[in-house]
Amino acid sequence: MKDKIMIKTSSGSYPVVWFGEMAPLAKSVESMMQNYHRSVFFLSYSIEKIYGKVLDHFFPGVKRLILPDGEKAKSLRITEEIAVKLTKDGIHRNTLFIAFGGGVTGDFTGFMASIYMRSVDFIQIPTTLLAMVDSSVGGKTGVNLKTGKNLIGSFYPPRAVLIFPGFLRTLPDREINGGLAEVVKTAVISPSKDFFSYLEKNISGILRRDPAILSELSYKSIMVKASIVQKDEKEQNIRAFLNLGHTLGHAIESLLDYKGVIHGEAVSVGLHFAAYYSKEKDYLDDHTYLRIRDLLISLKLPYKMEDIHKENKLKSKDLAVNMQKDKKVTKSRIRFVFISGIGRLLLPQEVNENELVQTLKKFKKAYQTVIVQE
Ligand SMILES: NC(=O)c1ccc[n+]([C@@H]2O[C@H](COP(=O)([O-])OP(=O)(O)OC[C@H]3O[C@@H](n4cnc5c(N)ncnc54)[C@H](O)[C@@H]3O)[C@@H](O)[C@H]2O)c1
Numbered sequence: 001m002k003d004k005i006m007i008k009t010s011s012g013s014y015p016v017v018w019f020g021e022m023a024p025l026a027k028s029v030e031s032m033m034q035n036y037h038r039s040v041f042f043l044s045y046s047i048e049k050i051y052g053k054v055l056d057h058f059f060p061g062v063k064r065l066i067l068p069d070g071e072k073a074k075s076l077r078i079t080e081e082i083a084v085k086l087t088k089d090g091i092h093r094n095t096l097f098i099a100f101g102g103g104v105t106g107d108f109t110g111f112m113a114s115i116y117m118r119s120v121d122f123i124q125i126p127t128t129l130l131a132m133v134d135s136s137v138g139g140k141t142g143v144n145l146k147t148g149k150n151l152i153g154s155f156y157p158p159r160a161v162l163i164f165p166g167f168l169r170t171l172p173d174r175e176i177n178g179g180l181a182e183v184v185k186t187a188v189i190s191p192s193k194d195f196f197s198y199l200e201k202n203i204s205g206i207l208r209r210d211p212a213i214l215s216e217l218s219y220k221s222i223m224v225k226a227s228i229v230q231k232d233e234k235e236q237n238i239r240a241f242l243n244l245g246h247t248l249g250h251a252i253e254s255l256l257d258y259k260g261v262i263h264g265e266a267v268s269v270g271l272h273f274a275a276y277y278s279k280e281k282d283y284l285d286d287h288t289y290l291r292i293r294d295l296l297i298s299l300k301l302p303y304k305m306e307d308i309h310k311e312n313k314l315k316s317k318d319l320a321v322n323m324q325k326d327k328k329v330t331k332s333r334i335r336f337v338f339i340s341g342i343g344r345l346l347l348p349q350e351v352n353e354n355e356l357v358q359t360l361k362k363f364k365k366a367y368q369t370v371i372v373q374e
Contacts, residue, residue, distance in 0.1 A: 002219070007226050009139060009157045009233055016137055016161040016222055018215065025125070025164045026058035029098065032123060032160065033062075036096040040086070042109040043100040044069045047127060050170050051100070063089070067101075071258055073108050074143040076152065083116055093117045099158075102128035102175075103135035103263070107150070110141030114156035123160045127167040129179025129214065130264055133186065133221035136161045138229040138242075148325055149250065149258075155234055165215040176209060178264025181245075181301050185271050186221040188292060189228075189241045191343045195220050200291070203298045241345045244337045245271030248360075251322035252308055261308050268301040269308055276363050277356075278339040288341055304367035315374055316360035320353055 003018045019025040033039045041055060041064040048066050055064065065082060067073040097120055099109035106124050113122035124136040142153020168176065187195040198220065199206070205213040225242065232239040249270030253261055275292040278284035296303040305314055323334045334356060335348035361374060 005222060005226055007137060008230050011157065014157055014160050018219060019162065019164045022164055022166060025162050028162060033096055037094040038091060039096040039098060040065055040091060041098045041100050042067060042105055044073065044105055047101045067105060067108060071104060071144060073104050076143055079112060079143055082112060086116060093120050095120050097122035098125060100125045100127065103131045106131055106136050107142050110156055110158065111143055111153055114141055114154040121159045124158045125162050128171055129168055129176050130182055132163050132165065132218040133179055134182045134225060137222050137225050163218055165211055165218060168214055174262065177301055178262045180299055181264035181268035181271065183217050183221050184295055185245050185267060186224045188339060188342060189244055189345055190224045193342045196342045199295060206299060237347060240337060240348050245274045247323050247336055248273045248319065251319045252314065254322050255314055255318055265302045265308055268296055269303060269305060272296055272303040273363055274337065275339055277359050280359055283338050283340045283346065305364050306368060316357045316364065319360055320357045
């Protein structure tokens, strides 16, 4: 595994660098800080509790702004509150913002960096697996509205992404699984079939949370994401492949009001459904469908609706209606990314709502133990 990738964007390029220890990462951050009058860390309460002392040690005296935990940080209200705080503290444009946390902190900090005083530079230090394999790279930033997730945002690439997989030692298992779901998705869309086989061959190492393997998953995933976002920075075409499994995933999250489910869990079931629907439409052969399903099962990831919602009460019709609210929807028709093989995807296609509802019902029925009338 190499330890650096350069990501090209329309406004320049930035490095993603992997570190085996915290000290060299800190050194690298310090040298970037030299180029700015001030630097500010953005992190959540929980991360401050876990890593406050580490930051005191490596970055004594550097300002830290504490965000609320979880998705509620990604709001326009918090954006305004924090922006006001920044101005009161005299933070001007020549400042480096540092996102230290998971995807929420990264999305929030990137968004703030893109609009604060008409933009300041920012870097990402991801601390969750999801952020190390996906969200820290690609330049999408944003916050949520009452009407949906990530509806306000910008494409604003970071100046650098610095990854230290050692942060995963403190990450709860459930959150590791959330990141793994995105890894499986990335392996399915990877043009090289090797990534998917690598996962199949390393199931026990992944379940053991072997640090070298988790590091490799981060590297392989970012390689795939980099190659896609470099070809389609603003999601005109193939970047939509990254949304594989997300149409249903987002609908599940939104129906549950983002409570009791984490993003990767919903994506995991969404990915299984995308494979199932692709098989039902004869785009995908049975053998490949089963490989995808069985990999999710072997990695102990959610793959059926009941894994997310025990009473199995999410109605197919409601899920379909919620899928229409996804921002990738055009003219309120649902667009769906189908799979025709490992590394072979079909650009989003409009699907018929009735067909979708019937397929969701069939999918739920095929994998249900709790019988619910719809
Ligand atoms: N910008 C993008 O391209 C992109 C892509 C995918 C997802 N996202 C966004 O990412 C967000 C989800 O990110 P996430 O899954 O990282 O969630 P998160 O940022 O909420 O982090 C998950 C939980 O883990 C805790 N945590 C983080 N690092 C830890 C560590 N090292 N040790 C212990 N606890 C730790 C956090 O406090 C939080 O409770 C969503 O808002 C989603 O929309 C963005």
